[in-house]
Amino acid sequence: MHAWMRQLTRHLPLAAALLLPCAWAHAQSASPSPSAAASGPPAGFVVQPEPKPDESNAVRAKTQPGNNAPFWRAVRESGHEEGVVNLPGIEKGVLVQKFIQYPGSRFTTAGEAWRQVRNGWIIPYGGALLLIVVLAIGLYYWRKGPLGGHEHNTGRKIERFTPFERAAHWANAAAFVVLAVSGLVMAFGKFFLLPVIGGTLFGWLTYALKTAHNFAGPLFAVSLVIVFFTFLRDNRPRAYDLAWVKQGGGLLGGQEPPSHRFNAGEKVVFWGGVFLLGTIVVASGLVLDKLLPGLLYTRGQMQIANMIHAVATVLMIAMFLGHIYIGTIGMRGAYDAMRNGYVDEGWANEHHALWAEDVRAGKIPAHRSKSTEVPLTPLGGRV
Numbered sequence: 001m002h003a004w005m006r007q008l009t010r011h012l013p014l015a016a017a018l019l020l021p022c023a024w025a026h027a028q029s030a031s032p033s034p035s036a037a038a039s040g041p042p043a044g045f046v047v048q049p050e051p052k053p054d055e056s057n058a059v060r061a062k063t064q065p066g067n068n069a070p071f072w073r074a075v076r077e078s079g080h081e082e083g084v085v086n087l088p089g090i091e092k093g094v095l096v097q098k099f100i101q102y103p104g105s106r107f108t109t110a111g112e113a114w115r116q117v118r119n120g121w122i123i124p125y126g127g128a129l130l131l132i133v134v135l136a137i138g139l140y141y142w143r144k145g146p147l148g149g150h151e152h153n154t155g156r157k158i159e160r161f162t163p164f165e166r167a168a169h170w171a172n173a174a175a176f177v178v179l180a181v182s183g184l185v186m187a188f189g190k191f192f193l194l195p196v197i198g199g200t201l202f203g204w205l206t207y208a209l210k211t212a213h214n215f216a217g218p219l220f221a222v223s224l225v226i227v228f229f230t231f232l233r234d235n236r237p238r239a240y241d242l243a244w245v246k247q248g249g250g251l252l253g254g255q256e257p258p259s260h261r262f263n264a265g266e267k268v269v270f271w272g273g274v275f276l277l278g279t280i281v282v283a284s285g286l287v288l289d290k291l292l293p294g295l296l297y298t299r300g301q302m303q304i305a306n307m308i309h310a311v312a313t314v315l316m317i318a319m320f321l322g323h324i325y326i327g328t329i330g331m332r333g334a335y336d337a338m339r340n341g342y343v344d345e346g347w348a349n350e351h352h353a354l355w356a357e358d359v360r361a362g363k364i365p366a367h368r369s370k371s372t373e374v375p376l377t378p379l380g381g382r383v
Contacts (some may be wrong), residue, residue, distance in 0.1 A: 033241070076109075091298050100300075114303040122307065126314035127188055133318045137325050139250075147251070148332040151346035158348050158359055160261075160337045162369045168226045169338060175220035180317050182209035182216075187310070217289065221282045230273055234261040235270040240354065258353035269323045277316040284309035341369075 051063040057071040075095045099112035104121045105113035161169070185193065186206055194202045241264035243257050249265050250256035257263075262270070286292045287305040295301060327334050333347045348356035358364045 026260060094299075097299060110300050110303060114307065117302050117307055118310070121188060122310045122314070126310065129314060129318055130184075130321075132323050135352060137321065137330075141325070141330065144251075144254065146330055146332050147256075147326075148347065148350055150255075151350040153347070154345040156345045156347060157342040158356070158366050159341055159368050160343045160348075161341045163341065164369075165230055166338060168223060168230050172223035175216045176320065178216040179211055179220055180313075180320075182213040183313055184317075185209050186213070214289065217282075217285050221286070224274060224278045224282060228270075228278075231262070231270060232247075235267045237267060256351055257354070259351075260358075261355040262350060263352065265326075266323075273316055273319045273323070277312050277319070280312040281309060281316055284312065286339050315329060332350055 019315045037281060042344055051060060051067070054061065057068060057074075060067055060070050099107055100110045100113055101107040102110075102113045102117050105116040107113075108116075186209060189202065189206060193205070197205070239258065240257075240259065244259050244264040247257045249263060283292075284305045287295065287297075288302065290297050327338065329335075331351070333343060337347075345356065348359070355364070359366050
């Protein structure tokens with residue numbers, strides 16, 4: 001064994017000396033020389049030109065087969081440069097809207113910007129506002145209870161609302177409730193209803209409420225106009241409204257400041273809720289229903305209308321929650337006034353002293369419509 005190893009070791013240098021020149025010569029013949037490599041590609045090979053940013057998709061398919069970047073770039077920028085289609089409609093050639101920045105969104109495509117505003121601002125902060133209002137009302141009722149009841153009933157009645165006024169109010173109130181409930185379910189229902197009732201029932205419910213929403217909208221718009229002009233005269237601001245505001249309407253304790261037929265709080269609801277927010281809600285709703293003539297009804301217009309409609313609606317609901325509370329359980333006798341139209345003289349003295357004085361003085365009729373109720377007899381005479 002050791003003799004064989006010695007023989008192999010002795011002959012390796014000789015074998016290497018004989019084989020290395022042959023291996024080097026073979027390598028030289030197999031690989032091209034530097035001059036040959038620099039001469040260019042093999043015969044018949046065509047080098048493709050570098051792709052250019054302004055190439056069409058057809059050209060890019062030749063310069064870089066499989067690279068469809070020009071096509072998708074055109075899709076993304078179709079909001080700036082509309083394509084050509086045979087379908088009718090002003091926006092049929094726009095696949096992706098142009099870049100824009102709405103308040104509260106990043107600079108991105110209009111559809112994504114609308115989604116960011118709706119999901120990042122309107123839904124969470126609008127829901128928080130409504131929850132805070134409900135909790136505040138509940139806390140106030142728990143600590144203070146209903147207002148009023150300090151004046152004794154006299155048995156003499158004053159007609160506060162005529163049948164026409166009550167009909168207009170209840171029609172508007174019914175439409176508002178349908179719109180508010182359906183809108184809240186469509187906006188927030190997936191957070192508190194969907195996990196409870198499941199997708200099938202929730203889908204059916206939202207579809208039914210959406211249909212009810214569309215039918216109640218026109219009724220709300222018409223009744224809102226009637227309510228506005230019906231109660232406009234008695235909701236004009238007066239100097240004594242400022243004193244009512246300074247004392248907080250007596251909500252925090254003490255006697256309620258004197259007011260006429262409607263106090264300053266009711267006038268704020270009338271001008272801020274019925275007129276201002278009501279006008280915005282109705283106008284934006286008509287846009288969403290495509291009922292206003294002269295508009296193109298593009299996606300951008302509908303997105304803006306949707307955001308305005310949602311913000312105004314949340315503010316209106318928050319304001320009307322206080323109005324509903326005072327008109328039902330928040331004030332003794334307030335609901336009866338809108339239910340049958342009459343209030344007792346004691347109630348009028350406590351909550352609307354200036355109005356009660358004008359009724360007693362005969363400046364305002366105590367009985368304005370045909371009814372079997374016994375009206376209040378003015379001081380010094382009979383009705």
